[in-house]
Amino acid sequence: MEKHLLTTNELKVEDIHQILSDAQKFADGMVWKPERQMFAANLFFEASTRTKSSFEVAERRLGLEVIPFEVSTSSVQKGETLYDTVRTLESIGVNLIVIRHQQDRYFDELIGSVNTPIINGGDGCGHHPTQSLLDLMTIYQEFGRFQGLKIAIIGDICHSRVARSNADALTRLGAEVIFSGPEEWFESNSLDASKFMPVDYAIQQADVVMLLRVQHERHEQKGSFTANEYHSQFGLTVEREKMMKAGSIIMHPAPVNRDVEIADSLVECNRSRIFKQMENGVFVRMAVLKRSIEILQGGNRNENTYTERKLLNV
Amino acid sequence: MEKHLLTTNELKVEDIHQILSDAQKFADGMVWKPERQMFAANLFFEASTRTKSSFEVAERRLGLEVIPFEVSTSSVQKGETLYDTVRTLESIGVNLIVIRHQQDRYFDELIGSVNTPIINGGDGCGHHPTQSLLDLMTIYQEFGRFQGLKIAIIGDICHSRVARSNADALTRLGAEVIFSGPEEWFESNSLDASKFMPVDYAIQQADVVMLLRVQHERHEQKGSFTANEYHSQFGLTVEREKMMKAGSIIMHPAPVNRDVEIADSLVECNRSRIFKQMENGVFVRMAVLKRSIEILQGGNRNENTYTERKLLNV
Amino acid sequence: MEKHLLTTNELKVEDIHQILSDAQKFADGMVWKPERQMFAANLFFEASTRTKSSFEVAERRLGLEVIPFEVSTSSVQKGETLYDTVRTLESIGVNLIVIRHQQDRYFDELIGSVNTPIINGGDGCGHHPTQSLLDLMTIYQEFGRFQGLKIAIIGDICHSRVARSNADALTRLGAEVIFSGPEEWFESNSLDASKFMPVDYAIQQADVVMLLRVQHERHEQKGSFTANEYHSQFGLTVEREKMMKAGSIIMHPAPVNRDVEIADSLVECNRSRIFKQMENGVFVRMAVLKRSIEILQGGNRNENTYTERKLLNV
Numbered sequence: 001m002e003k004h005l006l007t008t009n010e011l012k013v014e015d016i017h018q019i020l021s022d023a024q025k026f027a028d029g030m031v032w033k034p035e036r037q038m039f040a041a042n043l044f045f046e047a048s049t050r051t052k053s054s055f056e057v058a059e060r061r062l063g064l065e066v067i068p069f070e071v072s073t074s075s076v077q078k079g080e081t082l083y084d085t086v087r088t089l090e091s092i093g094v095n096l097i098v099i100r101h102q103q104d105r106y107f108d109e110l111i112g113s114v115n116t117p118i119i120n121g122g123d124g125c126g127h128h129p130t131q132s133l134l135d136l137m138t139i140y141q142e143f144g145r146f147q148g149l150k151i152a153i154i155g156d157i158c159h160s161r162v163a164r165s166n167a168d169a170l171t172r173l174g175a176e177v178i179f180s181g182p183e184e185w186f187e188s189n190s191l192d193a194s195k196f197m198p199v200d201y202a203i204q205q206a207d208v209v210m211l212l213r214v215q216h217e218r219h220e221q222k223g224s225f226t227a228n229e230y231h232s233q234f235g236l237t238v239e240r241e242k243m244m245k246a247g248s249i250i251m252h253p254a255p256v257n258r259d260v261e262i263a264d265s266l267v268e269c270n271r272s273r274i275f276k277q278m279e280n281g282v283f284v285r286m287a288v289l290k291r292s293i294e295i296l297q298g299g300n301r302n303e304n305t306y307t308e309r310k311l312l313n314v
Numbered sequence: 315m316e317k318h319l320l321t322t323n324e325l326k327v328e329d330i331h332q333i334l335s336d337a338q339k340f341a342d343g344m345v346w347k348p349e350r351q352m353f354a355a356n357l358f359f360e361a362s363t364r365t366k367s368s369f370e371v372a373e374r375r376l377g378l379e380v381i382p383f384e385v386s387t388s389s390v391q392k393g394e395t396l397y398d399t400v401r402t403l404e405s406i407g408v409n410l411i412v413i414r415h416q417q418d419r420y421f422d423e424l425i426g427s428v429n430t431p432i433i434n435g436g437d438g439c440g441h442h443p444t445q446s447l448l449d450l451m452t453i454y455q456e457f458g459r460f461q462g463l464k465i466a467i468i469g470d471i472c473h474s475r476v477a478r479s480n481a482d483a484l485t486r487l488g489a490e491v492i493f494s495g496p497e498e499w500f501e502s503n504s505l506d507a508s509k510f511m512p513v514d515y516a517i518q519q520a521d522v523v524m525l526l527r528v529q530h531e532r533h534e535q536k537g538s539f540t541a542n543e544y545h546s547q548f549g550l551t552v553e554r555e556k557m558m559k560a561g562s563i564i565m566h567p568a569p570v571n572r573d574v575e576i577a578d579s580l581v582e583c584n585r586s587r588i589f590k591q592m593e594n595g596v597f598v599r600m601a602v603l604k605r606s607i608e609i610l611q612g613g614n615r616n617e618n619t620y621t622e623r624k625l626l627n628v
Numbered sequence: 629m630e631k632h633l634l635t636t637n638e639l640k641v642e643d644i645h646q647i648l649s650d651a652q653k654f655a656d657g658m659v660w661k662p663e664r665q666m667f668a669a670n671l672f673f674e675a676s677t678r679t680k681s682s683f684e685v686a687e688r689r690l691g692l693e694v695i696p697f698e699v700s701t702s703s704v705q706k707g708e709t710l711y712d713t714v715r716t717l718e719s720i721g722v723n724l725i726v727i728r729h730q731q732d733r734y735f736d737e738l739i740g741s742v743n744t745p746i747i748n749g750g751d752g753c754g755h756h757p758t759q760s761l762l763d764l765m766t767i768y769q770e771f772g773r774f775q776g777l778k779i780a781i782i783g784d785i786c787h788s789r790v791a792r793s794n795a796d797a798l799t800r801l802g803a804e805v806i807f808s809g810p811e812e813w814f815e816s817n818s819l820d821a822s823k824f825m826p827v828d829y830a831i832q833q834a835d836v837v838m839l840l841r842v843q844h845e846r847h848e849q850k851g852s853f854t855a856n857e858y859h860s861q862f863g864l865t866v867e868r869e870k871m872m873k874a875g876s877i878i879m880h881p882a883p884v885n886r887d888v889e890i891a892d893s894l895v896e897c898n899r900s901r902i903f904k905q906m907e908n909g910v911f912v913r914m915a916v917l918k919r920s921i922e923i924l925q926g927g928n929r930n931e932n933t934y935t936e937r938k939l940l941n942v
Binding site: 363364367368370371374375382384386568569570571572589590592593595596 | 665667669693695697698700712713715718719720721722
Binding site for chain 2: 049060
């Protein structure tokens with residue numbers, strides 16, 4: 001058992017199932033708290049409403065104290081390294097640190113040198129394990145299985161943390177992953193080209209249509225599209241949604257560019273699980289934090305060792 | 315009963331009295347908490363020490379968990395709409411949202427589409443209902459009535475949220491409102507010109523002299539004054555204060571421009587209720603939050619249904 | 629007894645011992661909480677991870693509610709004075725205010741006018757009493773006394789809050805303080821020139837080598853060095869560390885410029901107490917906050933009057 005959570009790839013299939021199981025228990029009302037007062041800090045070196053707030057809610061629901069950390073007013077401005085910032089927080093008594101950072105694998109300089117569990121809230125274009133886990137939870141909630149599902153991931157696979165982590169995990173869990181989107185965006189990519197399919201075909205085949213955000217900020221150099229062009233060529237238009245299989249669902253990591261990746265009117269349609277994904281994000285993060293805290297507390301994860309207090313009278 | 319609080323105008327006279335009554339109970343030490351853990355978020359798209367901190371203290375006194383939300387580091391920077399931001403917070407489990415936004419009636423795009431109660435912390439130059447309510451509370455504390463009082467509102471009525479909301483509510487509550495200030499600032503205004511009076515006359519007549527902040531940032535185009543000019547022509551100078559009626563009081567929404575709207579030496583004089591207004595702001599906001607929470611909890615506001623725990627042993 | 633903590637100089641020797649004694653009790657697990665819900669605000673007008681987070685953790689461990697205050701989004705942006713900001717926080721119910729401000733003796737305009745205890749988190753190049761106290765605590769932990777110790781403070785004494793406060797307090801406590809660093813940085817300085825010594829000599833003599841941060845931002849005009857030059861001439865190099873006395877220790881207020889004031893490999897060496905200082909910072913701040921709260925609560929500091937609850941079962 002690893003106290004850190006850095007990448008989805010490092011999680012074994014049984015780890016994933018354990019986390020999803022705990023997350024579902026939290027969704028169903030389980031209350032679980034650390035045995036003593038604990039402090040968490042969320043170090044976000046990139047903007048994010050969703051992930052940061054979601055971790056914050058998860059931490060508070062677990063009864064953690066959350067220490068505010070604003071990059072813009074921290075000693076990072078005086079050139080302090082990430083390592084020294086983390087060691088500082090560790091020294092003042094922070095027990096868990098969530099980090100989002102623009103540098104790929106920023107955590108390589110930390111692991112082995114710091115004691116505090118590091119939860120990766122996203123690194124560069126690399127990994128975003130809690131986003132992957134919330135996607136997996138949403139799919140499992142819907143279908144009760146991964147085996148035999150066909151998942152179409154559509155968009156900027158090359159630059160997407162989500163796509164990389166998800167494709168790997170879903171494949172290991174027994175699902176089939178196919179890709180679509182602008183072919184230009186795939187060229188210098190290591191992904192199996194045989195999985196690439198035209199967008200209309202992908203949408204017709206899929207049990208889950210997983211749309212990726214167009215990251216305008218990353219496409220200054222390479223082939224780019226107007227919003228309208230992208231929407232008509234690769235977006236989930238009102239017409240394409242009608243081609244989807246019965247029972248299939250729509251996912252998107254958000255924030256959504258309305259009428260680009262997906263038609264405005266579909267964002268909250270019956271097939272959409274976009275806001276459900278956000279809900280599940282809190283439960284997944286509670287499960288991930290619990291996993292690290294249990295190791296800090298020295299217990300093992302045996303079902304009998306943790307307290308499942310009575311459901312709150314909500 | 316409405317779960318949102320958007321404008322003072324929407325509040326009936328009995329709603330106002332109910333809120334003021336609860337606020338006074340909080341001022342007197344009443345302790346009231348939600349039945350379960352609840353999360354609030356304060357979305358401030360404009361700078362404000364006073365209003366944001368006041369809501370924060372009110373929320374903490376009610377035992378709410380407050381999720382930090384910094385506009386500058388949120389996905390609003392990636393172009394996310396207000397609606398999507400609110401729906402996101404709703405999805406991750408935020409129960410109450412306070413919003414200050416520079417756009418007039420920003421809430422029109424939210425109401426009917428979101429479930430979470432929205433408390434308006436100020437919109438554009440339009441509404442600022444909790445500021446109005448704290449003004450009303452301060453007046454009622456002083457005089458025990460509104461009927462028959464004469465309130466002089468002096469300054470930039472045209473651009474003031476406070477003036478508009480207050481004038482309406484005070485009139486409905488039975489007070490007489492008169493206006494004064496630079497005549498140039500009134501020209502394109504819909505307010506009843508018959509209520510305009512010269513500043514010396516207004517100050518002599520009033521039970522309450524309610525000064526408005528000169529909002530330098532909004533007067534680039536139209537007629538402007540130096541600080542000295544404004545003070546001598548329209549400000550509450552040391553000389554004008556001597557002309558005030560016995561028992562009359564001075565109010566200002568703050569932050570004060572000292573020696574502009576009011577002489578520096580008068581800011582904390584015996585007549586001044588400026589810091590009292592800030593104190594009352596917390597109690598009014600507790601009452602407003604309680605009102606929304608009671609609806610969330612499905613109870614009605616009958617005096618017997620809510621818990622009035624024993625006063626804290628302070 | 630003074631409810632504020634503004635400078636180290638104002639603290640009598642017995643005050644210092646009392647604070648260090650309480651701090652050590654907190655380090656040993658003492659739990660102490662205010663008698664009622666209390667609110668703290670941390671007003672940081674300058675960037676700081678360490679001090680702000682350390683106060684935040686200290687406040688939370690004491691069970692205080694901490695009101696977020698971000699200078700960049702506050703009415704300070706509208707030109708509000710520090711006095712009005714503090715009076716505002718006081719009015720909305722904040723009980724304790726920690727301030728870091730770039731202006732020397734910013735607190736002179738507050739003391740006598742505000743009721744709320746002010747804890748100085750650093751002013752200009754002047755004072756930083758909790759940093760001094762954590763340094764003192766770290767030394768006392770190590771040696772169990774101050775009498776007879778020789779402390780070498782090395783670096784930019786002229787611009788250092790830490791150096792000024794520490795030199796004064798250490799001398800009063802019975803230690804001998806010597807200074808070293810670039811002679812150019814000492815010229816316009818009032819410190820006793822007789823205490824200046826060459827760096828190699830200082831390092832050989834000292835029980836405590838207290839390095840100061842090179843504050844690049846303050847040295848644009850005056851004599852400056854490259855990082856390499858500074859390190860070889862005045863830094864604690866690997867070679868110089870070997871010249872240190874047996875049992876002597878290394879301190880630095882952090883953030884460290886690695887390979888400037890101190891060789892990268894020495895930052896966490898056996899002699900280094902750099903991260904221990906940070907740990908102690910939390911305990912010292914808890915003790916300082918407790919001291920102010922006890923005065924707010926009207927009790928005296930007699931050992932019998934405060935509650936020492938049972939140690940948490942950690």
